[in-house]
Amino acid sequence: MTLAHAAPAVALLAALTACTVLLLREGHRGRRKPGHGQQRPHSQHIGTAQHDRDAIKEHDMTRRRTITRTCATTGCRETSFVEYIARRDIADLPAKWQCYRHSKPDEVLSVDxxxxxxxxxxxxxxxxxxxxxxxxxxxxxxxxxxxxxxxxxxxxxxxxxxxxxxxxxxxxxxxxxxxxxxxxxxxxxxxxxxx
Known part of the structure; x- marks a missing residue:
């Protein structure tokens, strides 16, 4: 085999080696390590499924926010709690909110x-x-x-x-x-x- 015939195979091998090094640097099987680049201390369990679940749970809990809304009907003290993570989650919420008793009064059983x-x-x-x-x-x-x-x-x-x-x-x-x-x-x- 001549050098001209081996050149494409050598170039392909070099490219695959570079990709393998890049994947190993980013995490197991190409997954990004949770905590990578986020100034978290690394441990021996990085890349395991349990560590991924813990990191996701911790990440979601720190960003969760709550909006408290009061019924728009005068004198009503009914409240609604809406949890969200990003502003886009609450973009479609109406500005005024009414409780079930006031939004659908015909469906609520009462003395009347x-x-x-x-x-x-x-x-x-x-x-x-x-x-x-x-x-x-x-x-x-x-x-x-x-x-x-x-x-x-x-x-x-x-x-x-x-x-x-x-x-x-x-x-x-x-x-x-x-x-x-x-x-x-x-x-x-x-x-x-x-x-």
Whole structure:
């Protein structure tokens, strides 16, 4: 073998050696060592899975922040706590927030609203074919609000019931009613319920 024939092989071997040295310098199997370049003391466990988990957990806990928001309704003291790591996580949060009692008052049972009803309908769900000419294929039925375009729950459940969408024919409606029965009032019962 002449020197001209061996030159490409030698150049390839030199490039692979340089890559190997670079990968070993950055960590095991090309992974970047947790703590590398962050002024953390190195230990004998660098590059292990446990060390990676510990470093990630420590890193997340130090950056986690909390926003406390109060309900925008006058006189309400309900609060919401939102945890975030980066500002982009809370970019979509609305400036005003209302608690559930004030954002959806018709769904909250109370002395004045002792009964509420929700109606769900069975909606078909289709998947498109692999090619443009393939017709959509029915993959099943899912519960969703009546009048909505599609459903997204295969099972709806609550205290005392469970409705599996696959068990019912198309067009089925699920009517869920919650009714509040208050005890008979007596002369002794003058206490106000706490909220």
């Amino acid at each position: 609203n002792a009964q509420t009803t929700a109606v769900l309908a069975l909606h078909p769900s289709y998947v498109t074919g692999y090619t443009r000419d393939d017709p959509p294929k029915l993959i099943g039925h899912f519960w969703g609000p009546e009048g909505a375009e599609k459903g997204n729950h295969g099972i709806v459940q609550g205290p005392g019931f469970r409705a599996i969408a696959a068990d019912y024919p198309p067009g089925t409606r699920l009517i869920i009613t919650a009714r509040l029965e208050l005890p008979a009032t007596t002369a002794d019962a003058t206490e106000e319920p706490t909220r």
